[in-house]
Amino acid sequence: MLEKLLKFKSWNSVFLFFIISTIALYYIFSHFINLSDADGYFHLAIAKLYYQQGFIDKLNWARFSIMSQHFGDKDFLFHVFLIPFVNFLPQNIGIPLVSSLLAALVLTTIYYLCLKSIGPRSWIIPLWLILTSANFAVRLTQLKAELFAIVILIFITWAVSHKKYLNALILTSAYCLCYSAYHIPLGLALLWFFSLGIFYKEWDFKIVISILLGSFIGLFLHPGFPSNLIVWYFQYISFLQFHTELTLPPELFPLTSANILIQNWGWFVGLWIIWRSSEKKYEEKTEAFREQIFFIVNAFVFILLFIFMQRFVTYVVPLTTFAVIFTMQKRGLILGAQTRLPGQRIMPFWLSFGFCLLLGISVCQYTYATLNRYGVFTQHYQENWNSFSHELKKGSKVAAPILSSHTYVWAAPQADYLCELDPVFMAKLFPELFEKQLDIWSGDEPDVPLVVKAYLKSDYVAFSNDLSEVDLYERLMNDPRVKLKHDNLDSLFEIESNNKNFVLDWMTISPYLKLPLEKRKILLYGTNYPRLSAEGERSIEGYIDGLRSNPNDSSASFVHFQDVDRPIKVTYELSCYGACKFWHNDQLVFSTNTPAKAILGHGVTFTLMLDQGPQIFTVQTFSYRKHLGFYLLERNKHEVLH
Numbered sequence: 001m002l003e004k005l006l007k008f009k010s011w012n013s014v015f016l017f018f019i020i021s022t023i024a025l026y027y028i029f030s031h032f033i034n035l036s037d038a039d040g041y042f043h044l045a046i047a048k049l050y051y052q053q054g055f056i057d058k059l060n061w062a063r064f065s066i067m068s069q070h071f072g073d074k075d076f077l078f079h080v081f082l083i084p085f086v087n088f089l090p091q092n093i094g095i096p097l098v099s100s101l102l103a104a105l106v107l108t109t110i111y112y113l114c115l116k117s118i119g120p121r122s123w124i125i126p127l128w129l130i131l132t133s134a135n136f137a138v139r140l141t142q143l144k145a146e147l148f149a150i151v152i153l154i155f156i157t158w159a160v161s162h163k164k165y166l167n168a169l170i171l172t173s174a175y176c177l178c179y180s181a182y183h184i185p186l187g188l189a190l191l192w193f194f195s196l197g198i199f200y201k202e203w204d205f206k207i208v209i210s211i212l213l214g215s216f217i218g219l220f221l222h223p224g225f226p227s228n229l230i231v232w233y234f235q236y237i238s239f240l241q242f243h244t245e246l247t248l249p250p251e252l253f254p255l256t257s258a259n260i261l262i263q264n265w266g267w268f269v270g271l272w273i274i275w276r277s278s279e280k281k282y283e284e285k286t287e288a289f290r291e292q293i294f295f296i297v298n299a300f301v302f303i304l305l306f307i308f309m310q311r312f313v314t315y316v317v318p319l320t321t322f323a324v325i326f327t328m329q330k331r332g333l334i335l336g337a338q339t340r341l342p343g344q345r346i347m348p349f350w351l352s353f354g355f356c357l358l359l360g361i362s363v364c365q366y367t368y369a370t371l372n373r374y375g376v377f378t379q380h381y382q383e384n385w386n387s388f389s390h391e392l393k394k395g396s397k398v399a400a401p402i403l404s405s406h407t408y409v410w411a412a413p414q415a416d417y418l419c420e421l422d423p424v425f426m427a428k429l430f431p432e433l434f435e436k437q438l439d440i441w442s443g444d445e446p447d448v449p450l451v452v453k454a455y456l457k458s459d460y461v462a463f464s465n466d467l468s469e470v471d472l473y474e475r476l477m478n479d480p481r482v483k484l485k486h487d488n489l490d491s492l493f494e495i496e497s498n499n500k501n502f503v504l505d506w507m508t509i510s511p512y513l514k515l516p517l518e519k520r521k522i523l524l525y526g527t528n529y530p531r532l533s534a535e536g537e538r539s540i541e542g543y544i545d546g547l548r549s550n551p552n553d554s555s556a557s558f559v560h561f562q563d564v565d566r567p568i569k570v571t572y573e574l575s576c577y578g579a580c581k582f583w584h585n586d587q588l589v590f591s592t593n594t595p596a597k598a599i600l601g602h603g604v605t606f607t608l609m610l611d612q613g614p615q616i617f618t619v620q621t622f623s624y625r626k627h628l629g630f631y632l633l634e635r636n637k638h639e640v641l642h
Helices: 002-007 011-029 039-053 076-087 091-118 120-132 134-140 146-161 165-178 183-200 205-221 227-245 257-276 286-308 310-330 349-359 361-373 381-390 402-411 431-442 448-455 470-477 519-525
Strands: 278-280 333-335 338-341 345-348 460-464 482-487 490-495 507-509 555-564 568-576 580-584 587-592 604-610 613-622 629-639
Touching: 011 091, 011 120, 039 076, 039 402, 076 091, 076 146, 076 165, 091 120, 091 134, 091 146, 091 310, 091 333, 120 134, 120 257, 120 310, 120 349, 120 361, 134 257, 134 310, 134 361, 146 165, 146 183, 146 205, 146 286, 146 310, 165 183, 165 205, 183 205, 183 286, 257 278, 257 310, 257 338, 257 349, 257 361, 286 310, 310 333, 338 349, 345 349, 349 361, 381 402, 381 490, 402 460, 431 448, 431 470, 448 460, 448 470, 448 490, 470 482, 470 490, 507 519, 519 613, 555 629, 568 580, 568 613, 580 604, 587 604, 613 629
Parallel strands: none
Antiparallel strands: 278 333, 338 345, 460 490, 482 490, 507 555, 555 613, 568 604, 568 629, 580 587, 580 613
């Protein structure tokens, strides 16, 4: 295949198309302020890390992940390809340049195969795809290894269809070195094999053998072997077990039928125009049946996958287009000068297709709106990241959402985070911690400093302000155990062991007893609230968790004894997760049915005059959203002067 490619008489036009498309795309990408996908920053950070340290197989950025012990770089060749653009060129040149090269490579591959199939008008096909399919156009802007993968997969299909099995073996090895979905070529090879056997009685075992050998060679040549297989197992096998429990990015969910139509309708119309513009040039090419059936199989597989996950549009658009084009080739058709319209009418191809592209303006507007929503044109990202990085020392332990940490490893690579790329890498090994960090980012976790410090072993909390729940930001802003270090497009909080003003020593009593109780009955029926045992945990805890002693109850009652040496005036804040009541001695101070979700600053603030002698505080609280507990925080205190 490669020899034939070099001898192809139109090679100059292919090279020229690549250069022109690269220049045009570079002009577009150079106006992007940020990447359209957070994963791209992770890939750039790995390329920079490789240049500094060489290949690594333990990723400190992902402390609570399989990658902390088995990085097994699933996109190895892609990261190697990025090295010169990240390390030898200014950021504002290298990033748009590598992005434009990758996108141009995809478009040139499409142009090359179309040129060989339907003639010289093929240059219009790549242009049509990016102008009329918003899904496909947006994916082309993203710095992902799958852009490499789709190109290699197309040439694998081409090589096998032409019985160039050695080329297919080499290309499959490259595929397994640059992309994690090692199973895709082998799965397609089996479908090609059975399709040929069933429909054409041609049982070509060399198809499966060449792809299988290529896969084995690529996997074993990987510098991270066998970690690459371990990561593959987690990403594709364990994912099936955990996917219902994971917080997944939008690309792993299906699009609605309406969205598919709105974002791709120009492509659908264009497919119809191409088919109706075909004209007979040759006799039917019976020898071209392999290209036809192989690309039809490819299209069918990825259309099914696209129905469940929108990310596969990167494959669906070119492969379905090829299925149509190679069907035309088998029938001896090329792209003609006329379009056959209903009712025996005809229209010049340039007019019908030009009309299709013109109508695609609405699709382009959707592409622009999507990129704008992804933050591509948002100002001040670099200033935000510089300030963020300045606050973190080397080795700082940061708890951050997985999606945000993709950019943090680029902005602040000196720190260590929780997990990278895929949440299943954490969910599989650390299910309890995975659930705890999800509760933090959702705003449901009442005692964020404790969970971050004691369980996630982190000193900082970081998150993107456009991704986090408002509750999380407000929880941290009003908590004396937390110090705000950076507040811009992202927020960074430092956790401090400063819980001296929280009232923490309580006794629990049955929620069925009538309150308030005399001290004698409290001592008779009450039990000590179980404080945390580890010293590091005791110095940071502040939330009184009713589920710790009453895990099955919907309400809980707590009593606190306090001896006062001299009369004082104290201002408290009581912030319960659900409804609550508070008594001072035998007096009901207040009762509220409004849940404060245990957010400090959202609770009830009140002032008590405490006379000299013993004092009794009683709290009754009720469950809300599966949480049962409260904070009692001393906000202000001073002596009463007589």
